[in-house]
Every structure is written in C-alpha cells, then in structure tokens.
Amino acid sequence: MARAASRTKRGRARLRLVLLAIAVIALGLWKIHDARRPGPWQRVVATREGLIGELTASGLIIRADSMFVALPHRRALGRMVEVRYRERAVVVPVLDVGPWNIDDAYWENDARPASEQGRGFFRKPVNAAGIDLSDAVFATLGLPTNDVVEWRFVHRGYVARPRL
Structure with a gap:
C-alpha cells in the first residue's frame, strides 16, 4: 500500500515536471516567434x-x-x-x-x-x-x-x- 502511494506521488511529480517543461518550451517558442515578427510601420x-x-x-x-x-x-x-x-x-x-x-x-x-x-x-x-x-x-x-x-x-x- 505504501509503495503504491509512493509510486503515485512520484508519477504526479513527474507529470508536473513534464507539464512545466512543456510550458517553458512553449513560452520560449512564443518569445522567439514574437521577436521575429516585424514591428509596426x-x-x-x-x-x-x-x-x-x-x-x-x-x-x-x-x-x-x-x-x-x-x-x-x-x-x-x-x-x-x-x-x-x-x-x-x-x-x-x-x-x-x-x-x-x-x-x-x-x-x-x-x-x-x-x-x-x-x-x-x-x-x-x-x-x-x-x-x-x-x-x-x-x-x-x-x-x-x-x-x-x-x-x-x-x-x-x-x-x-x-x-x-
């Protein structure tokens, strides 16, 4: 029982870490895209x-x-x-x-x-x-x-x- 709870906690922690990494990558890509957009005329x-x-x-x-x-x-x-x-x-x-x-x-x-x-x-x-x-x-x-x-x-x- 304790092992299953420990595995679940680790799985959730990994999921949070993966979601955080995806968010950081998406934000970085958005910043790059925004920087490459021409300014106003x-x-x-x-x-x-x-x-x-x-x-x-x-x-x-x-x-x-x-x-x-x-x-x-x-x-x-x-x-x-x-x-x-x-x-x-x-x-x-x-x-x-x-x-x-x-x-x-x-x-x-x-x-x-x-x-x-x-x-x-x-x-x-x-x-x-x-x-x-x-x-x-x-x-x-x-x-x-x-x-x-x-x-x-x-x-x-x-x-x-x-x-x-």
Missing part, C-alpha cells in the same frame, strides 16, 4: 544622408555604395529595418543616428518625429525628416527627392516583400 519623411567619406555613429566610413539608414536615437543602432517607397523595398541596417535629433525614439511610443514639430538637437530642422537614407538606399528605392517612406524594424535575414 512608421510613415515619415525621408532625406538623403550624403556625407560620403564621413564616419557614422557605428564607425562606418560612408561610401557611395553604403546601404544603411539613420534613425534619431542610439537604441536603433545595429537593428535591421525594412524601408518601402511605392513598389520598392529594401532591408538594411541602422548604422547612424539622425536626422536632426539624437534622442528621439518616436517609434517606441507611437509619436511623430520631433523634427515635424520643428525641434532639433543641434539646430532647428529645415525639413520634417524622421529617417535619413544613405545615397545607395535613396537610389535603390528610386526617390527623386525627399519624400514620405514607410519603414519598420525587422529581424536579421528578413526578406523584403514589395507592395503588390
């Missing part, structure tokens, strides 16, 4: 960064063929973004901080870029840009001049799907 004015030969905030010396963007907060550095303009789209890293501001993580709280309200860190903005595009990204997307683009954070290895 941001619709902002984009400008061409230019600055060939200059150094970005991440240490890159800008070349004419450098593919990157700049967002106005250091927390974005190193992350990947998908940028869309009309039917074209690219996925590139954030390698610089700007335009106009260095402390404006507008995407984190559903705000608009501070430059749209005429606020800049070093000087008053002359346009409402919320993202800077390297010359190569600007050309790849086919922007004729500063214009509104859509962008969002994506995971590394994400493949851009143009709008159909």
